[in-house]
Amino acid sequence: KAGVTQTPRYLIKTRGQQVTLSCSPISGHRSVSWYQQTPGQGLQFLFEYFSETQRNKGNFPGRFSGRQFSNSRSEMNVSTLELGDSALYLCASSLGDKANEQYFGPGTRLTVT
Amino acid sequence: GNSVTQMEGPVTLSEEAFLTINCTYTATGYPSLFWYVQYPGEGLQLLLKATKADDKGSNKGFEATYRKETTSFHLEKGSVQVSDSAVYFCALIRMDSSYKLIFGSGTRLLVRP
Numbered sequence: 001k002a003g004v005t006q007t008p009r010y011l012i013k014t015r016g017q018q019v020t021l022s023c024s025p026i027s028g029h030r031s032v033s034w035y036q037q038t039p040g041q042g043l044q045f046l047f048e049y050f051s052e053t054q055r056n057k058g059n060f061p062g063r064f065s066g067r068q069f070s071n072s073r074s075e076m077n078v079s080t081l082e083l084g085d086s087a088l089y090l091c092a093s094s095l096g097d098k099a100n101e102q103y104f105g106p107g108t109r110l111t112v113t
Numbered sequence: 114g115n116s117v118t119q120m121e122g123p124v125t126l127s128e129e130a131f132l133t134i135n136c137t138y139t140a141t142g143y144p145s146l147f148w149y150v151q152y153p154g155e156g157l158q159l160l161l162k163a164t165k166a167d168d169k170g171s172n173k174g175f176e177a178t179y180r181k182e183t184t185s186f187h188l189e190k191g192s193v194q195v196s197d198s199a200v201y202f203c204a205l206i207r208m209d210s211s212y213k214l215i216f217g218s219g220t221r222l223l224v225r226p
Contacts, residue, residue: 004156031212043202045213056213090156092214100145100206102214104156 001027004093004105012111018079021108025072025093031055032074033102034066037088046089049074050096078110086112115140117203119217126224132190134220136177136203139184144205146170146179146186147214151200160188160201193224 005024013019025032034046045058049068066076072093078085088109092102120135138144145164149157161170166181177188186203203217 006156033213035214042218043214043216045215048212050212058213092157094212096212100212101147101159101162102206103159104149106156 004091004103006089006091006105006108008108009106010109010111012113013081014113015081015083017081018077019081019110020075020077021089021091021110023074023076023091023093023105025074025091026103029093029095029103030072031094031096032068032072033092033094034074034076035090035092036060037090037107038086043090046076081112083112086110115144115205115207115215117205117215117217119201119203119220122200122219122221124220124222126193126222128195128224128226129192130224132188132193132197132222134188134201134203134222136186136188136217137184138186138203138205140205140207142207144207146177147204147206148175148177148186148188149202149204149216151202151219153199157202193222195224195226198222198224 007022031050033048048056052068063079068074088107090107092104094102116139147162148160150160161172163170163179169178175190200219202219204214
């Protein structure tokens with residue numbers, strides 16, 4: 001089975017711009033979660049989607065949003081980028097039930113200048 | 114609240130040495146516990162998991178036992194290799210509520226030949 005894929009792998013944006021990141025889960029997985037990884041804050045949960053519905057949201061400003069499509073693929077969007085948004089954004093997929101083993105993609109490295 | 118505490122790194126060992134990385138947690142309810150590993154430039158790989166007290170997770174020579182009485186999930190390996198050099202993350206997820214992983218700060222392991 002193919003693993004979780006994320007595109008693009010690397011991105012450079014300017015402050016004030018917006019960005020969209022994409023994640024394709026493992027086939028058959030219906031849950032997609034997003035995490036932000038930074039040296040200072042570590043790994044922080046952004047949100048989780050299951051069957052196109054957001055089930056959980058972390059403590060991030062409204063500039064961070066996401067959605068999930070009927071094929072379980074997910075996108076996250078960050079508007080009005082700030083320097084502090086520079087991070088590795090990781091997507092994880094799971095079956096979505098209480099087993100909850102989450103499998104991660106390689107991440108998208110976002111640099112905001 | 115729920116949290117995970119890991120020992121500070123880096124941990125530097127010689128090849129074939131014994132490895133222990135300490136992890137303790139605070140959680141209400143009955144969490145499942147995980148160890149993930151991150152190699153340079155990559156996403157997180159699930160290393161092992163345990164879903165209830167006294168469970169032992171094991172994979173690739175690594176093992177960890179879910180100790181409810183000491184709220185711990187220490188990672189051990191009997192003989193490390195240079196290829197084990199990576200950052201190791203302990204994490205928990207509460208099965209009775211949110212679907213988000215809560216991570217420790219990570220412990221960098223460096224194995225010298």
